Amino acid sequence: MADFKELQDLVVQVRRDIVRMVHNVNSGHPGGSLGCTEFFVTLFNEIMVTKPEFDMDGIGEDIFFLSNGHISPVFYSVLARKGYFPLEELNTFRLIDSRLQGHPTTHEGLPGVRVASGSLGQGMSVAIGAALAKKLNKDPHLVFSLHGDGELQEGQNWEAIMFAAAHKVDNLIATVDRNGQQIDGPTEEVMPLGDVAEKFKVFGWDVLHLENGNDLQQVKEALNEAKTRTGKGKPVCIVMQTVMGHGVDFMMHTHAWHGKAPNDEQLETALAQNPEALGDY
Amino acid sequence: MTIYTDQGKQDTRSGFGAGMTELGRTNPNVVALCADLVGSLKIQTFIDENPERFFQVGIAEANMMGIAAGLTIGGKIPFATTFANFATGRVYDQIRQSIAYSDKNVKICASHAGVTLGEDGATHQILEDIGLMKMLPGMTVINPCDFNQTKAATIAIAEHHGPVYLRFGRPKVPNFTLVDQKFEIGKALMLNEGTDVSIIATGHLVWQALLAAENLENQGISCEVLNIHTIKPLDEAAVLASVQKTGCVVTAEEHNYLGGLGESISRTLTTNYPAPQEFVATQDTFGESGTPDQLMEKYGLNTKAIEAAVLNVLKRK
Numbered sequence: 001m002a003d004f005k006e007l008q009d010l011v012v013q014v015r016r017d018i019v020r021m022v023h024n025v026n027s028g029h030p031g032g033s034l035g036c037t038e039f040f041v042t043l044f045n046e047i048m049v050t051k052p053e054f055d056m057d058g059i060g061e062d063i064f065f066l067s068n069g070h071i072s073p074v075f076y077s078v079l080a081r082k083g084y085f086p087l088e089e090l091n092t093f094r095l096i097d098s099r100l101q102g103h104p105t106t107h108e109g110l111p112g113v114r115v116a117s118g119s120l121g122q123g124m125s126v127a128i129g130a131a132l133a134k135k136l137n138k139d140p141h142l143v144f145s146l147h148g149d150g151e152l153q154e155g156q157n158w159e160a161i162m163f164a165a166a167h168k169v170d171n172l173i174a175t176v177d178r179n180g181q182q183i184d185g186p187t188e189e190v191m192p193l194g195d196v197a198e199k200f201k202v203f204g205w206d207v208l209h210l211e212n213g214n215d216l217q218q219v220k221e222a223l224n225e226a227k228t229r230t231g232k233g234k235p236v237c238i239v240m241q242t243v244m245g246h247g248v249d250f251m252m253h254t255h256a257w258h259g260k261a262p263n264d265e266q267l268e269t270a271l272a273q274n275p276e277a278l279g280d281y
Numbered sequence: 282m283t284i285y286t287d288q289g290k291q292d293t294r295s296g297f298g299a300g301m302t303e304l305g306r307t308n309p310n311v312v313a314l315c316a317d318l319v320g321s322l323k324i325q326t327f328i329d330e331n332p333e334r335f336f337q338v339g340i341a342e343a344n345m346m347g348i349a350a351g352l353t354i355g356g357k358i359p360f361a362t363t364f365a366n367f368a369t370g371r372v373y374d375q376i377r378q379s380i381a382y383s384d385k386n387v388k389i390c391a392s393h394a395g396v397t398l399g400e401d402g403a404t405h406q407i408l409e410d411i412g413l414m415k416m417l418p419g420m421t422v423i424n425p426c427d428f429n430q431t432k433a434a435t436i437a438i439a440e441h442h443g444p445v446y447l448r449f450g451r452p453k454v455p456n457f458t459l460v461d462q463k464f465e466i467g468k469a470l471m472l473n474e475g476t477d478v479s480i481i482a483t484g485h486l487v488w489q490a491l492l493a494a495e496n497l498e499n500q501g502i503s504c505e506v507l508n509i510h511t512i513k514p515l516d517e518a519a520v521l522a523s524v525q526k527t528g529c530v531v532t533a534e535e536h537n538y539l540g541g542l543g544e545s546i547s548r549t550l551t552t553n554y555p556a557p558q559e560f561v562a563t564q565d566t567f568g569e570s571g572t573p574d575q576l577m578e579k580y581g582l583n584t585k586a587i588e589a590a591v592l593n594v595l596k597r598k
Binding site: 116130 | 383
């Protein structure tokens with residue numbers, strides 16, 4: 001457990017990592033990564049019980065699945081700063097021969113990643129499977145997952161949501177990043193999702209609202225509250241409101257930075273807004 | 282000519298079910314999933330004996346593949362079961378990303394492959410599944426020929442680490458291989474030694490190949506018959522040894538000639554030992570309703586078709 005200041009510093013540093021990684025290769029997805037920074041920092045440093053060494057089976061620890069794999073920059077940064085792999089490796093993001101592929105994969109053996117994701121809508125099914133394995137193994141630890149809101153347009157999610165309730169997968173906490181943006185525009189214009197929380201509820205889930213997913217304290221409280229709701233016969237969902245691009249003013253509240261890298265000047269502006277806190281990679 | 286005896290017709294899917302029953306008793310890590318086709322997949326005994334190790338997913342194959350991938354994380358060996366059409370084409374990207382690219386130890390077990398599921402027609406008769414699955418890096422593709430071999434293959438794939446596509450069928454067909462045989466993934470089986478032509482067959486067509494070989498033997502044509510139950514990885518050494526001896530080959534499969542066993546054999550021969558080849562396979566077409574025998578006849582997948590192909594290929598030697 002870190003103190004609050006340390007977590008705040010980590011959030012700022014991860015944001016620096018994200019924009020630097022994406023800028024370095026002039027590709028990648030900064031918007032959703034920046035919006036989910038508080039979530040990742042809190043989950044990995046305050047919430048999940050993890051073993052010091054990574055192994056694929058993850059027996060005896062909490063495990064996490066990223067379904068919206070395009071926000072790999074925030075995932076990689078938080079994994080590296082948690083010690084899963086050397087920080088310098090962030091330099092290799094999206095480069096040839098790297099373990100840090102554009103979208104996360106197990107294929108190159110990067111510690112911390114348990115399934116490939118990027119083709120959307122598949123992560124919840126995988127998380128459910130891992131949660132079922134934990135039950136079969138009588139492992140009391142939890143499975144966490146993160147999903148984009150736009151990703152919920154993929155029908156497989158609703159198959160999974162239906163299954164999880166029917167099979168009482170109550171050791172799963174699935175968080176939906178409700179930033180309201182997707183590649184072609186606002187979700188409610190591209191393909192309206194409506195009341196996401198209500199949809200999960202009527203499918204039989206226990207649902208929590210996280211009003212400000214860019215507020216560290218609120219994120220921590222919501223994740224802790226979600227943990228208390230596990231083991232009660234229902235899968236748990238957190239509908240987390242975030243701002244895409246949070247922390248970099250010109251990237252906020254727009255889908256424009258979903259999958260676009262900043263130029264040199266924009267990078268400097270972004271970094272100035274997030275002054276170095278724990279040392280750049 | 283080695284003579285094989287039909288021990289009594291049985292469906293290969295029941296061989297799968299029998300294998301699952303045995304795995305349920307012997308391997309506590311084996312779990313099963315099904316998308317509303319328990320009766321068709323013949324896994325009721327596994328479910329009755331291991332209810333906590335079975336997951337009914339409903340009519341949701343994409344979700345089933347993802348859950349199967351997740352179950353491997355924690356050491357389970359999931360057998361995801363449905364019809365071949367829904368186990369491959371419908372969920373190709375789920376298999377590609379969550380299973381194959383993620384190197385998950387999932388066994389995709391597919392019944393009702395090919396035209397011989399019969400009357401349900403082309404919506405259910407996939408003839409492209411071998412191609413789809415063999416193109417995925419790391420995927421093992423197995424198509425056993427009868428009840429006994431399907432049972433043995435089912436048991437064997439639980440011991441193999443990595444994704445496997447196990448393909449079998451609906452109709453009752455002759456059961457002629459050994460009871461309790463040892464199944465070696467990737468090992469071709471020599472069923473009959475011959476000198477004039479190699480008949481290389483997989484699945485339901487293996488028995489048809491044996492009948493054809495017997496008929497041709499009576500006409501003085503010596504046929505070597507190879508059973509390729511594992512299409513990938515292909516036993517290239519066995520294929521080459523046979524064709525180097527006979528000089529020509531007929532491949533036989535209940536699948537489109539595009540993407541099937543025949544093409545894998547072609548690639549092997551082209552790069553190592555070019556030789557005339559004829560394809561007994563469907564000719565880039567969909568199937569239709571009918572009885573299995575009618576369909577095998579109409580789509581050129583039976584003994585008669587193999588014999589004709591042999592006579593053709595011999596002319597090209």
